[in-house]
Amino acid sequence: MDLPGVTPKLDDVARRAGVSTATVSRFINNPEVVARGTAETIRVAIDETGYTPNLLAGALAGSRSRLVAVLIPNLTSSIFNDTIEAMAEELTAAGTTVMLGLTGIETDRTTELIRTAVSRRADAIISTGPVDDAIRDLVHRCRIPFIQMWELPDDPVDIAVGFSHRDAGRDIARFLVNGGYQRPHLVTANGTRAAMRSGGFKEEWLAQGRAAPSEASVVIPSSFGQARRVFAEMRRLETQPDVVVCGSDYLAMGLIVEAQAAELRIPEELAVVGFGNAAVAGEMRPTITTVDIDGRRIAREAIAALLRRTRGEEGERRIDVGFRLIARESA
Amino acid sequence: MDLPGVTPKLDDVARRAGVSTATVSRFINNPEVVARGTAETIRVAIDETGYTPNLLAGALAGSRSRLVAVLIPNLTSSIFNDTIEAMAEELTAAGTTVMLGLTGIETDRTTELIRTAVSRRADAIISTGPVDDAIRDLVHRCRIPFIQMWELPDDPVDIAVGFSHRDAGRDIARFLVNGGYQRPHLVTANGTRAAMRSGGFKEEWLAQGRAAPSEASVVIPSSFGQARRVFAEMRRLETQPDVVVCGSDYLAMGLIVEAQAAELRIPEELAVVGFGNAAVAGEMRPTITTVDIDGRRIAREAIAALLRRTRGEEGERRIDVGFRLIARESA
DNA sequence: CTGAAAGCGCTTACAG
DNA sequence: CTGAAAGCGCTTACAG
Numbered sequence: 001m002d003l004p005g006v007t008p009k010l011d012d013v014a015r016r017a018g019v020s021t022a023t024v025s026r027f028i029n030n031p032e033v034v035a036r037g038t039a040e041t042i043r044v045a046i047d048e049t050g051y052t053p054n055l056l057a058g059a060l061a062g063s064r065s066r067l068v069a070v071l072i073p074n075l076t077s078s079i080f081n082d083t084i085e086a087m088a089e090e091l092t093a094a095g096t097t098v099m100l101g102l103t104g105i106e107t108d109r110t111t112e113l114i115r116t117a118v119s120r121r122a123d124a125i126i127s128t129g130p131v132d133d134a135i136r137d138l139v140h141r142c143r144i145p146f147i148q149m150w151e152l153p154d155d156p157v158d159i160a161v162g163f164s165h166r167d168a169g170r171d172i173a174r175f176l177v178n179g180g181y182q183r184p185h186l187v188t189a190n191g192t193r194a195a196m197r198s199g200g201f202k203e204e205w206l207a208q209g210r211a212a213p214s215e216a217s218v219v220i221p222s223s224f225g226q227a228r229r230v231f232a233e234m235r236r237l238e239t240q241p242d243v244v245v246c247g248s249d250y251l252a253m254g255l256i257v258e259a260q261a262a263e264l265r266i267p268e269e270l271a272v273v274g275f276g277n278a279a280v281a282g283e284m285r286p287t288i289t290t291v292d293i294d295g296r297r298i299a300r301e302a303i304a305a306l307l308r309r310t311r312g313e314e315g316e317r318r319i320d321v322g323f324r325l326i327a328r329e330s331a
Numbered sequence: 332m333d334l335p336g337v338t339p340k341l342d343d344v345a346r347r348a349g350v351s352t353a354t355v356s357r358f359i360n361n362p363e364v365v366a367r368g369t370a371e372t373i374r375v376a377i378d379e380t381g382y383t384p385n386l387l388a389g390a391l392a393g394s395r396s397r398l399v400a401v402l403i404p405n406l407t408s409s410i411f412n413d414t415i416e417a418m419a420e421e422l423t424a425a426g427t428t429v430m431l432g433l434t435g436i437e438t439d440r441t442t443e444l445i446r447t448a449v450s451r452r453a454d455a456i457i458s459t460g461p462v463d464d465a466i467r468d469l470v471h472r473c474r475i476p477f478i479q480m481w482e483l484p485d486d487p488v489d490i491a492v493g494f495s496h497r498d499a500g501r502d503i504a505r506f507l508v509n510g511g512y513q514r515p516h517l518v519t520a521n522g523t524r525a526a527m528r529s530g531g532f533k534e535e536w537l538a539q540g541r542a543a544p545s546e547a548s549v550v551i552p553s554s555f556g557q558a559r560r561v562f563a564e565m566r567r568l569e570t571q572p573d574v575v576v577c578g579s580d581y582l583a584m585g586l587i588v589e590a591q592a593a594e595l596r597i598p599e600e601l602a603v604v605g606f607g608n609a610a611v612a613g614e615m616r617p618t619i620t621t622v623d624i625d626g627r628r629i630a631r632e633a634i635a636a637l638l639r640r641t642r643g644e645e646g647e648r649r650i651d652v653g654f655r656l657i658a659r660e661s662a
Numbered sequence: 663c664t665g666a667a668a669g670c671g672c673t674t675a676c677a678g
Numbered sequence: 679c680t681g682a683a684a685g686c687g688c689t690t691a692c693a694g
Contacts, residue, residue, distance in 0.1 A: 009671060020681045025673060035679055050472075055450040056396065057671035060387045060686050064673095070431070075412045075419075076610075085406045088433045092440075097447055100401070100431035102419045109423075116428055119386040141381075224614035254614070260591070261616040279407075283555035283585070285592040340687060351665045356689060366663055388687035391670050395689095 008049040017045035028053060029062075055097075059121060068306075069117035071101040071110060071127035073191075076221050079248055079276045080128045082295035083149060087126065090303055096123070103129035105191055105220055110135055118142045124306050130192065131157060145309045147302045150293075151193055152318055159309065161302045161319040165193045168291050168323050169200025172273060175325055176243055177208050181271065184213040185234055185241035187251060189220050194247045197275070201245060214241060222247060227254025235262070242271060243331055249274035249281040252288050256330065271331035286329035293323050339380040348376035359384060360393075386428075390452060399637075400448035402432040402441060402458035404522075407552050410579060410607045411459045413626035414480060418457065421634055427454070434460035436522055436551055441466055449473045455637050461523065462488060476640045478633045481624075482524055483649055490640065492632045492650040496524045499622050499654050500531025503604060506656055507574055508539050512602065515544040516565055516572035518582060520551050525578045528606070532576060545572060553578060558585025566593070573602060574662055580605035580612040583619050587661065602662035617660035624654050 014021040019038060027034045027042045034042070045051075059065040068091055072080050088098045099122060101113035107130045114135065117125050124145040131148060136157050139146045146158040153160060176184055184205065188198040198215075205213060214237055218226040230251075234241065246252040252274030256266060264270045266286050274281055277292035301319050308315040345352045350369060358365045358373045365373070376382075390396040399422055403411050419429045430453060432444035438461045445466065448456050455476040462479060467488050470477045477489040484491060507515055515536065519529040529546075536544060545568055549557040561582075565572065577583040583605030587597060595601045597617050605612050608623035632650050639646040 010673095011671080021672075022674080022682080023680060026680085029673080033679075038679080052446065052449055052473075054391075054452060054671050055447075056387055056391045056452050057686090058673070060385075060391055060688085061671075061673040063686070065387065075406065075416045081406045085433060088406075088431055092433070092444070092447075097451060098431045100419055100429045102416060102423070113423070115383065116386075116423075118383055120428060121385060121387050142383075224611045228614060254611075257616050280555045280585075283559060285588050342687080352688075353666080353690080354664060357664085360689080364663075369663080385687050388670090389689070391672085392687075392689040394670070 008051045009054070010051070012049050013042065013045045013051045016049060017042045063121070065121045065123055066095060067097045067099055067117075067120055067122045069099040069101055069113065069120075069122045069125045069127075071103050071113055071125065071129045073103050073105055073129055074221055075102065078221065079278070080150065080295065083128070083299045086296040086299035087302065090299060094303075101129075103127075105130065107132045107135060111138060114138055114142070118144060123310070126302055126306070145306060147305060149298050149302055152320055156317055159302075159305050159315075159317050159319070161298050161305060161321065163293060163321055163323045164200075165196035166200035166203075168275075169197035169202075170204040171323075171325050172197075172245060172291065173201045173204035173208070175327070176245075176273070176331070177205070177210070179243075179271075179331065181243045181331075182210075183239060183241045183243070185237075185244045186213045186215045187218060187230055187244060187246050188215065189218050189222055189247040189251075191220055197247070213245075214239075218247065218251060222251045224250070224254040224257065227251050228258055231255055231258035231262075243267075243273065244270065245273045247275055249276050249278040249288055249290055252290070252330070253280060253284055256284065256286070256288070267329065267331050273331045277326060281326075282328065284330075289328045289331040290326055291323050292326050294321060297321050339382045340385070341382070343380050344373065344376045344382045347380060348372045394452070396452045396454055397426060398428045398430055398448075398451055398453045400430040400432055400444065400451075400453045400456045400458075402434050402444055402456065402460045404434050404436055404460055405552055406433065409552065410609070411481065411626065414459070414630045417627040417630035418633065421630060425634075432460075434458075436461065438463045438466060442469060445469055445473070445475075449475060454641070457633055457637070476637060478636060480629050480633055483651055487648055490633075490636050490646075490648050490650070492629050492636060492652065494624060494652055494654045495531075496527035497531035497534075499606075500528035500533075501535040502654075502656050503528075503576060503622065504532045504535035504539070506658070507576075507604070507662070508536070508541070510574075510602075510662065512574045512662075513541075514570060514572045514574070516568075516575045517544045517546045518561055518575060518577050519546065519548050520553050520578040520582075521548065522551055525551075528578070544576075545570075549578065549582060553582045555581070555585035555588065558582050559589055562586055562589035562593075574598075574604065575601065576604045578606055580607050580609040580619055580621055583621070583661070584611060584615055587615060587617070587619070598660065598662050604662045608657060612657075613659065615661075620659045620662040621657055622654050623657050625652060628652050 010021045014024045103110040110129050126147045128149045148160040150162045152162040188194050216230050252272050259270050274288045274290035277290045281288040281290045341352045345355045434441040441460050457478045459480045479491040481493045483493040519525050547561050583603050590601050605619045605621035608621045612619040612621045
């Protein structure tokens with residue numbers, strides 16, 4: 001550095017290169033508009049000064065922050081981790097910074113986090129968190145691109161990338177009907193998406209003329225501990241189910257562990273269905289029948305939709321990435 | 332809002348309240364220095380205009396970004412998730428934004444992420460990622476507070492909050508010696524910390540006059556799939572181990588599942604030790620003997636250390652949160 | 663307790 | 679392809 005202890009600025013680079021700050025700025029943000037020779041001189045000057053751009057100043061002047069807020073309910077054994085990981089990797093590779101917001105299951109912290117994102121003039125908000133009318137209003141007032149992931153409401157706040165949870169629930173019901181199962185036990189986590197899957201399941205199950213399934217509920221993040229409780233309570237039911245439909249693969253694993261500890265054979269005496277196709281689902285013994293969602297694809301589609309929106313292109317507001325039921329050993 | 336479509340600025344609030352922008356700024360950042368009546372007028376003006384501060388401008392002018400970069404190798408079933416979750420919650424509650432950086436296991440992306448943090452004038456970097464000499468240099472040149480979590484090197488880059496992985500390895504060895512185990516199988520993940528634990532284990536094990544343990548390695552993030560491979564390879568060893576020492580609870584779970592599938596009784600025919608005391612460790616059947624680290628405490632201590640550093644107070648550069656071996660059913 | 667004014671470090675029409 | 683200059687929206691000594 002020139003003056004040790006002082007961080008060099010654009011102006012230092014410009015003086016050293018014998019050009020204006022405008023040209024250095026152009027070189028950094030749009031190298032192709034700068035003449036070859038000039039570019040090289042500037043490159044050297046940047047090297048020699050050890051210049052690091054101040055993105056704060058850049059964002060303020062250019063009204064583009066290169067910051068995207070990523071909102072997610074929680075981190076611990078979350079079904080979204082793959083999506084968030086892919087998201088963070090791709091955004092970072094594209095020179096965008098990820099602001100992490102943990103919303104929890106309720107919407108109050110979400111509002112707060114959106115305000116923060118707006119305060120930092122985030123270029124967009126990408127969320128797997130809960131949404132309500134207040135949030136809808138807030139987002140519209142702020143005119144900030146808002147991408148909902150992992151769901152596909154009829155009327156997205158802005159853009160949605162996901163799949164129909166109701167259809168997924170229906171598919172599971174159909175699969176169990178075809179498999180000859182009679183008495184499902186439906187374990188539902190809190191949260192609107194889990195409710196929609198269970199709703200779809202019951203809808204289809206009843207439509208097939210079957211008796212209503214028994215039910216239980218768990219609290220996100222659903223752990224092995226809850227699986228233990230669910231299993232114990234289930235064992236006290238008058239009519240024992242022949243299959244448990246779980247809201248996540250982790251819960252399914254927990255139930256398998258419990259069932260095995262109780263010496264039930266799976267799937268003969270009790271079948272288990274998971275959700276999400278976590279890596280372990282294919283590696284558990286028995287392997288777990290589940291619904292696969294391509295979390296990384298959700299991330300990619302979300303980023304692509306964002307790019308379109310940024311360029312002002314018109315695009316689909318609801319992007320369906322679908323899902324796929326994977327039949328394995330557990331059911 | 333006053334002018335629909337235009338986001339109100341500090342100046343709009345000031346005019347409406349009949350004060351200067353300086354006073355409004357003071358009210359927002361330091362309310363107690365503003366007179367009661369003035370404060371109330373400003374509060375009303377902010378409400379009426381729907382003012383949202385521009386943190387970009389604030390950070391640039393005040394040279395304080397209220398942004399902290401949190402660096403972590405990966406998100407998928409990471410041992411750090413508890414720490415990161417606590418970290419994000421506490422920072423957000425304190426009005427600080429979290430920049431998420433996924434470093435991977437190698438150091439190259441870490442360098443990139445540190446540069447980004449510096450470009451955004453982050454107030455600090457908090458990292459569980461890998462560190463090398465280049466990073467050390469970079470951090471020192473940038474004069475940015477840097478907190479290493481989950482480790483406790485003799486010479487931290489800046490501040491470290493963690494525990495001695497070597498001592499943890501030693502403790503496990505001692506525990507197994509006391510338990511009468513003879514032939515441990517040591518499964519080590521890549522990464523320096525896992526290596527230190529395994530190093531400590533072997534050191535102590537050999538010091539007790541025992542024969543060197545058999546070994547295997549896995550790649551982070553270690554999954555059930557790797558557990559399957561490790562178990563299969565282990566079964567082909569000439570002398571079968573009586574205990575497997577795993578680098579994580581997830582790996583331990585996978586090995587238990589495999590061992591049970593092979594109808595080995597645990598711990599009688601094969602004992603298993605995990606690491607990290609994930610929630611599942613206490614809920615698996617059998618429950619898993621493991622080493623507990625208080626991840627949330629690491630987060631709290633890191634934030635406290637940061638606060639001290641910001642206030643210019645002198646404090647311990649190495650903060651040891653310790654660990655605790657928890658004997659359960661699996662060993 | 664409050665205001666006028668300089669300044670934080672960039673970007674971007676505009677003109678050439 | 680490049681430069682002079684205005685401006686992005688705040689904060690903070692300084693003075694009163």
